[in-house]
Amino acid sequence: xxxxxxxxxxxxxxxxxxxxxxxxxxxxxxxxxxxxxxxxxxxxxxxxxxxxxxxxxxxxxxxxxxxxxxxxxxxxxxxxxxxxxxxxxxxxxxxxxxxxxxxxxxxxxxxxxxxxxxxxxxxxxxxxxxxxxxxxxxxxxxxxxxxxxxxxxxxxxxxxxxxxxxxxxxxxxxx
Amino acid sequence: xxxxxxxxxxxxxxxxxxxxxxxxxxxxxxxxxxxxxxxxxxxxxxxxxxxxxxxxxxxxxxxxxxxxxxxxxxxxxxxxxxxxxxxxxxxxxxxxxxxxxxxxxxxxxxxxxxxxxxxxxxxxxxxxxxxxxxxxxxxxxxxxxxxxxxxxxxxxxxxxxxxxxxxxxxxxxxxxxxxxxxxxxxxxxxxxxxxxxxxxxxxxxxxxxxxxxxxxxxxxxxxxxxxxxxxxxxxxxxxxxxxxxxxxxxxxxxxxxxxxxxxxxxxxxxxxxxxxxxxxxxxxxxxxxxxxxxxxxxxxxxxxxxxxxxxxxxxxxxxxxxxxxxxxxxxxxxxxxxxxxxxxxx
Numbered sequence: 001x002x003x004x005x006x007x008x009x010x011x012x013x014x015x016x017x018x019x020x021x022x023x024x025x026x027x028x029x030x031x032x033x034x035x036x037x038x039x040x041x042x043x044x045x046x047x048x049x050x051x052x053x054x055x056x057x058x059x060x061x062x063x064x065x066x067x068x069x070x071x072x073x074x075x076x077x078x079x080x081x082x083x084x085x086x087x088x089x090x091x092x093x094x095x096x097x098x099x100x101x102x103x104x105x106x107x108x109x110x111x112x113x114x115x116x117x118x119x120x121x122x123x124x125x126x127x128x129x130x131x132x133x134x135x136x137x138x139x140x141x142x143x144x145x146x147x148x149x150x151x152x153x154x155x156x157x158x159x160x161x162x163x164x165x166x167x168x169x170x171x172x173x174x175x
Numbered sequence: 176x177x178x179x180x181x182x183x184x185x186x187x188x189x190x191x192x193x194x195x196x197x198x199x200x201x202x203x204x205x206x207x208x209x210x211x212x213x214x215x216x217x218x219x220x221x222x223x224x225x226x227x228x229x230x231x232x233x234x235x236x237x238x239x240x241x242x243x244x245x246x247x248x249x250x251x252x253x254x255x256x257x258x259x260x261x262x263x264x265x266x267x268x269x270x271x272x273x274x275x276x277x278x279x280x281x282x283x284x285x286x287x288x289x290x291x292x293x294x295x296x297x298x299x300x301x302x303x304x305x306x307x308x309x310x311x312x313x314x315x316x317x318x319x320x321x322x323x324x325x326x327x328x329x330x331x332x333x334x335x336x337x338x339x340x341x342x343x344x345x346x347x348x349x350x351x352x353x354x355x356x357x358x359x360x361x362x363x364x365x366x367x368x369x370x371x372x373x374x375x376x377x378x379x380x381x382x383x384x385x386x387x388x389x390x391x392x393x394x395x396x397x398x399x400x401x402x403x404x405x406x407x408x409x410x411x412x413x414x415x416x417x418x419x420x421x422x423x424x425x426x427x428x429x430x431x432x433x434x435x436x437x438x439x440x441x442x443x444x445x446x447x448x449x450x451x452x453x454x455x456x457x458x459x460x461x462x463x464x465x466x467x468x469x470x471x472x473x474x475x476x477x478x479x480x481x482x483x484x485x486x487x488x489x490x491x492x493x494x495x496x497x498x499x500x501x502x503x504x505x506x507x508x509x510x511x512x513x514x515x516x517x518x519x520x521x
Binding site for chain 1: 180181182183184185186189214217218220221222224225226227230231232323326327329330333334336337359360361401
């Protein structure tokens with residue numbers, strides 16, 4: 001554990017309280033980030049809760065806690081998204097496996113445009129999605145670079161390729 | 176000025192004012208202006224599509240406060256059970272949907288242990304058990320673990336949500352640079368149905384053990400957590416020279432029946448070979464059964480923790496449990512070298 005770090009300060013007696021402070025400051029931005037991927041506020045909040053829980057129970061210091069949180073939320077939301085997509089494919093393939101009526105939330109989240117966006121995001125390489133989402137959630141190029149751990153001068157290229165690919169995938173949505 | 180690269184152009188899109196040589200170049204280069212215009216359209220498209228304005232986001236801070244570590248935010252509170260029988264039954268279900276044979280899946284298919292123990296359960300036994308289970312209830316869940324490559328240890332650890340203990344003793348000879356991958360979590364549920372079981376019993380003429388009270392409609396769930404792998408590999412394909420992996424203990428939960436009830440019921444099912452049933456009952460509640468099939472498994476100690484060394488044509492690995500995590504060290508090295516690598520993880 002590095003000395004003098006924010007993490008070490010948190011690891012003191014008031015560990016949970018201090019984490020609460022960090023989470024409170026960034027909670028809504030993180031939920032919004034997850035919602036950009038999942039297109040659903042409740043799902044997004046679940047994902048952020050899981051990530052916050054993970055960070056609070058993690059024994060090792062991330063180098064940059066906020067960058068770690070942003071990346072982890074994007075990753076966790078993508079994991080959830082891909083899991084939802086797999087389940088959808090599985091249920092289409094295996095009638096009887098998913099007979100229950102969709103909940104109102106599911107109906108909302110599966111609306112056509114939301115579905116298209118989500119599925120396109122699910123087909124993009126993980127890092128492209130992260131760059132795309134972080135930049136379009138309002139982070140600066142420098143903040144995006146920190147979150148995905150690349151030099152800032154690569155972010156423009158990554159963002160451009162992500163935007164191009166995203167449009168191609170949405171335009172060629174097979175369903 | 177030569178044509179600017181796409182990254183420079185893209186960043187220029189977000190600048191309020193383009194200055195200097197780039198501006199001069201754009202004034203005289205219709206190709207770059209056209210490219211910039213296309214970038215602008217694509218960026219606008221992404222901005223419109225990805226905006227969160229239309230999504231109802233939760234308000235307030237009611238859920239921000241951290242819960243105690245033991246109260247992980249999951250849906251319903253369920254009784255936690257941890258039995259070898261449950262694990263075996265659900266291993267069978269998971270394997271039915273999972274490509275078998277790689278070390279990755281080997282690690283994905285293990286549960287809830289304080290110790291690990293190889294169990295002779297081959298592919299035919301598993302198929303039989305899955306076949307029986309399909310008549311006793313419904314399996315639901317996504318069990319399609321996909322390894323996703325990660326660019327660095329740090330990125331992999333943040334994707335997985337935990338840190339991988341570094342290896343401090345690599346074999347002599349130089350293994351090169353490791354690569355990283357993460358497989359996401361998975362959840363499989365099995366819902367017992369007395370009606371299905373009775374219908375099957377009637378049609379087959381088989382006599383099933385009496386389903387314990389409360390088991391009808393009860394849901395067993397196995398949740399596997401992300402798996403983080405560090406891989407040293409010479410060449411693009413083939414088995415890795417060395418693979419180090421870890422995953423938090425899988426979680427096995429039940430909505431109803433107790434551990435011993437499930438254990439007794441599953442061990443008594445007709446599809447469970449008698450030798451396996453005996454092994455299940457002998458294992459106890461907190462031992463992780465690893466189905467090794469025709470492979471051999473021997474007991475080993477890794478830094479004081481009980482583990483197992485599994486060898487087969489497709490798998491040579493040490494698997495052990497400590498600190499709430501399942502650990503695996505495998506590859507083409509010999510047992511002594513693998514053990515040395517495993518012991519060096521702190």
